[in-house]
Amino acid sequence: MSVFASPRFLPAVMWADAASCAATGALQVAFTGALAGLTGLPAPLLMGTGVFLLVYAAAAAFMASRSTPPRTLIGLVVAGNFGWAVACIALLVSGMFAITVLGMAWVLAQVACVVVLAELQWTGLRRTRGSAGAVTGLTPAGRW
Template sequence: MSAMSIFASPRFLPNVMWADAASCAATGALQVAFTGALAGLTGLPAPLLMGTGVFLLAYAAMAAFMASRSTPPRTLIGLVVAGNFGWAVACISLLVSGIFPVTAVGVAWVLAQAVCVVVLAELQWTGLRRSRGGVNMVMA
């Protein structure tokens, strides 16, 4: 299967949404389950880790719902793309601001999230563009 046929697959966008859901569920679960340990390792405040962890778990459920639809909800996925780019900007802003004494592990944790969401947003955007010419996708 060529790279172009992967992008053209009707399952491409749902598969990317499943990947987004899985990565957010894993990150959120780690941040909620190990808030104190991660705060110590990263230099990030425990309330920030807990709050974003809970948000990520809720978001993962929403992304899984979108991925499970027979026709992915284009408008919602468009909002997800914008949100993912926004999350990356927030991650970089957090590091650049210097408000928290972020450790090297913390920098790696935050940068990993930024890179992951940019890659996912780009794949989601590609999926939306590729699906535009095909079946008319509406909210399911």
Template sequence: MSVFASPRFLSNVMWADAASCAATGALQVAFTDVLANLTGLPAWLLMGTGVFLLAYAAVAAFMASRATPPRTLIGLVIVGNFAWAVACVALLVSGVFAVTALGVAWVLAQALCVVVLAELQWTGLRRTRGGARMALA
């Protein structure tokens, strides 16, 4: 059986999303000033997005823990993940902040991570939709 065909695939992707957001959010909240100095990103932005990521991680974990992940909410998560990636790139392209090389890496790593997660979530939604149709046939 393919990992993509597993009935737990979508839940597992949501757990990965929750874990990555919890880790990133915790780092940004716990080490705001250190990260601000290393990345060139403002402390208020790191703290604000860190708190948001911690709250989002709790919601993603809730979705992952459901026997059947809520498809509509996961659809919103996919859109949100792509929007986060666009916002990351826009932040870097804007030149508003004097972001260091480490800051560029930090922001691009987040963009890449959320794009991969969104693609996996989309794959999971398509697989569960196809599975539901096949079960009804």
């Protein structure tokens, strides 16, 4: 059995997603002013996304703790993670803010993290679909 097909793979990836979002969100909420000064990102953006990340971390932890991963919700998480990456890139190329080199690194680190997590989540969903198809609404061919 492949590591991707393991019944614990998706929960493990969701725990990693929850942990990374909790850490990033906590940093952004606790050190909003300092991060705004260092990154060139606006404090309201850092605070707002920090709070969102903390709420999302709780939701991801809930999904990770289920004995049967909620595949439809995890599918939405995959889309959301890719959307977050696109929004981060759009923020950088928009030129709306005088983002510092550290700010670019902060945003690009988030892009890298969510793209890797989304790919792992998508891979886990594809590899485990045969074992959970009857429960999740997937057709026998594995399509939504």
